[in-house]
Amino acid sequence: MNTMQVLKAMANETRMEILTLLLRHNYCVRALANELDFSEATISQHLKILREAGLLIGEKRGYFMHYDVEKTALIELAREIEALAGIEREGCHPKLRSDCPVELKPSCHKKGTCDEETIEFCHGKEADRE
Amino acid sequence: MNTMQVLKAMANETRMEILTLLLRHNYCVRALANELDFSEATISQHLKILREAGLLIGEKRGYFMHYDVEKTALIELAREIEALAGIEREGCHPKLRSDCPVELKPSCHKKGTCDEETIEFCHGKEADRE
DNA sequence: TATTTAATTAGGTCAATACTTAATTAAATG
DNA sequence: CATTTAATTAAGTATTGACCTAATTAAATA
Numbered sequence: 001m002n003t004m005q006v007l008k009a010m011a012n013e014t015r016m017e018i019l020t021l022l023l024r025h026n027y028c029v030r031a032l033a034n035e036l037d038f039s040e041a042t043i044s045q046h047l048k049i050l051r052e053a054g055l056l057i058g059e060k061r062g063y064f065m066h067y068d069v070e071k072t073a074l075i076e077l078a079r080e081i082e083a084l085a086g087i088e089r090e091g092c093h094p095k096l097r098s099d100c101p102v103e104l105k106p107s108c109h110k111k112g113t114c115d116e117e118t119i120e121f122c123h124g125k126e127a128d129r130e
Numbered sequence: 131m132n133t134m135q136v137l138k139a140m141a142n143e144t145r146m147e148i149l150t151l152l153l154r155h156n157y158c159v160r161a162l163a164n165e166l167d168f169s170e171a172t173i174s175q176h177l178k179i180l181r182e183a184g185l186l187i188g189e190k191r192g193y194f195m196h197y198d199v200e201k202t203a204l205i206e207l208a209r210e211i212e213a214l215a216g217i218e219r220e221g222c223h224p225k226l227r228s229d230c231p232v233e234l235k236p237s238c239h240k241k242g243t244c245d246e247e248t249i250e251f252c253h254g255k256e257a258d259r260e
Numbered sequence: 261t262a263t264t265t266a267a268t269t270a271g272g273t274c275a276a277t278a279c280t281t282a283a284t285t286a287a288a289t290g
Numbered sequence: 291c292a293t294t295t296a297a298t299t300a301a302g303t304a305t306t307g308a309c310c311t312a313a314t315t316a317a318a319t320a
């Protein structure tokens with residue numbers, strides 16, 4: 001799953017409404033257009049974005065296209081976001097950051113506690129700083 | 131929580147990178163700008179969007195602003211997305227939709243199975259249809 | 261209390277996104 | 291196999307979003 005693509009697909013009011021409508025009811029494209037008061041072309045374009053993100057699968061029934069929400073994609077997204085919340089602060093342990101110039105940074109960002117090299121690491125070269 | 135606002139805040143590569151950086155390390159604004167190779171102004175604007183969505187809280191330490199990720203917001207978002215996945219299809223039960231014109235729609239969208247009123251409900255007025 | 265300094269906001273540019281209508285496509289049906 | 295019809299794609303426009311530099315703000319410190 002491309003998390004970014006899924007988030008972008010969901011980060012739009014109309015597409016979220018399409019998702020919730022399709023979760024509850026089996027609308028065709030025109031019915032969605034009627035419900036949401038947009039042109040069929042607009043809805044079709046939104047459906048494409050949702051489909052390409054893996055949030056919908058389409059099926060043709062008679063003349064009509066019907067879309068189903070791929071619930072596993074939603075669950076996977078929820079897991080990914082939970083995983084983010086599970087990330088722990090590393091503090092400033094140089095062991096975990098091979099590019100960290102200091103051995104220990106006990107009270108950084110109190111003026112005077114960091115040497116020039118540390119300040120450069122955290123805030124850039126002196127020339128760019130003022 | 132405003133789910134839409136949180137999704138919009140997260141649906142951007144730079145902001146997601148900011149989030150993951152801040153989950154792991156206590157960067158100030160300039161350090162984030164250095165890591166991500168954007169101007170401080172740009173990072174500040176992204177931080178504002180994340181803050182207003184409730185994904186960050188800021189704290190001033192000495193001269194520096196430090197932001198922490200509001201993990202509860204992430205967990206809440208994950209729950210909301212899971213809740214979406216939990217929504218069940220209503221089929222087409224007129225009892226659940228007071229505006230549904232039919233008593234039962236057993237095999238709708240097979241030509242001829244819906245009367246004119248049903249078709250109008252699903253697909254709009256005849257005049258708008260051709 | 262004047263100065264220093266990081267962060268933010270203002271103002272402007274360019275690219276991406278969300279719409280529209282019109283044209284096209286592709287599948288179902290007579 | 292020609293016709294019908296829903297959906298999609300194309301083309302164009304207007305809005306929104308992401309970036310920049312420059313100006314401003316507000317807090318810490320001398």
